[in-house]
Amino acid sequence: MLKQTLIISMLGMAGICQAQTKFQPQDTEFYSPVPPVVKTFANKAPSDAIILFDGKDLGEWVSEKDGKSPAAWTISNGMLTVKPQTGGIRTKRDFEDFQLHLEWRSPEVIKGEGQGRGNSGVFLQGKYEVQVLDNDDNKTYVNGQAGSLYKQSAPLVEVRKPENGWHSYDIIYSAPRFNENGRLIKRGMVTVLHNGVLVQNNTELQGTTEYIGMPKMVAHGRGPIALQDHGDLVSFRNIWIRELK
Structure with a gap:
C-alpha cells in the first residue's frame, strides 16, 4: 500500500512539473495597476501622509467636549502637552482604515502609581483606546499598561522607554464594518509597534473601550483620532496619518 501511494505521489508531482514547463516567465508577470509612489525622508512623514501635529499649531484638532471649540492643550518646544481639566482633543477629520504614527513622553516629574502615573490614551475612531502609561517599574493590570488595547488585550511584551x-507608536488599523442594519460583518483589527517592537499583532477589537464593564459593539462609520486628558502632563509630537484604501 505504501509503495502504491509513493508511486501515485511521484506521478502527481511529475504531472505538476510537466504542467509548469508549459508556462513562460512572462505568464506570471503583470504590469498594472502600477502602485502610487510614496517618497520617504529621514525623520519626516511619508509624502502621502496627513500631518496632524508638526510642533507648531493645533489646526487639525478641536476639543473633544463638543467637537467644535479650539483644542486647549499647550504647545511648547515643538511638542503638545495635555492641559489637565480641559478635556481630551480630537481630530477635525474622520478616518476609517489607516496607518498612524505618533510619539509620546511621560511627564518629566513622575508622580503616582499604577493608572495614576503618566496616563493618557490614543483613541482610534474615538472609540478604541491604545493605552499610554509610564511603564517603568509601575505595577498595574497588564491590559491597562502601555501598549495594551485598554481593558481588552495586554501587549505581547512590555516596552520600556528609551x-x-x-x-513611538506605529498603529495599523482596519476598522470594523457594519451592514445597513447595524449588524457587525467584520471585526476591527489593530497592529501596534511600540518603539519599533510588535506589541499587538492583528488583534481583534472586542468592542468599544469601557472603564467599567465589558466592551460594547456599537455600529459606526468613520471617526476621529482622539488623545485623552487623564490629568497627567503627557506630551506628544510628530503625529501623522496615512489613509489606507
Whole structure:
C-alpha cells in the first residue's frame, strides 16, 4: 500500500512539473495597476501622509467636549502637552482604515502609581483606546499598561522607554464594518509597534473601550483620532496619518 501511494505521489508531482514547463516567465508577470509612489525622508512623514501635529499649531484638532471649540492643550518646544481639566482633543477629520504614527513622553516629574502615573490614551475612531502609561517599574493590570488595547488585550511584551524618554507608536488599523442594519460583518483589527517592537499583532477589537464593564459593539462609520486628558502632563509630537484604501 505504501509503495502504491509513493508511486501515485511521484506521478502527481511529475504531472505538476510537466504542467509548469508549459508556462513562460512572462505568464506570471503583470504590469498594472502600477502602485502610487510614496517618497520617504529621514525623520519626516511619508509624502502621502496627513500631518496632524508638526510642533507648531493645533489646526487639525478641536476639543473633544463638543467637537467644535479650539483644542486647549499647550504647545511648547515643538511638542503638545495635555492641559489637565480641559478635556481630551480630537481630530477635525474622520478616518476609517489607516496607518498612524505618533510619539509620546511621560511627564518629566513622575508622580503616582499604577493608572495614576503618566496616563493618557490614543483613541482610534474615538472609540478604541491604545493605552499610554509610564511603564517603568509601575505595577498595574497588564491590559491597562502601555501598549495594551485598554481593558481588552495586554501587549505581547512590555516596552520600556528609551534614554531620551520619547516613545513611538506605529498603529495599523482596519476598522470594523457594519451592514445597513447595524449588524457587525467584520471585526476591527489593530497592529501596534511600540518603539519599533510588535506589541499587538492583528488583534481583534472586542468592542468599544469601557472603564467599567465589558466592551460594547456599537455600529459606526468613520471617526476621529482622539488623545485623552487623564490629568497627567503627557506630551506628544510628530503625529501623522496615512489613509489606507
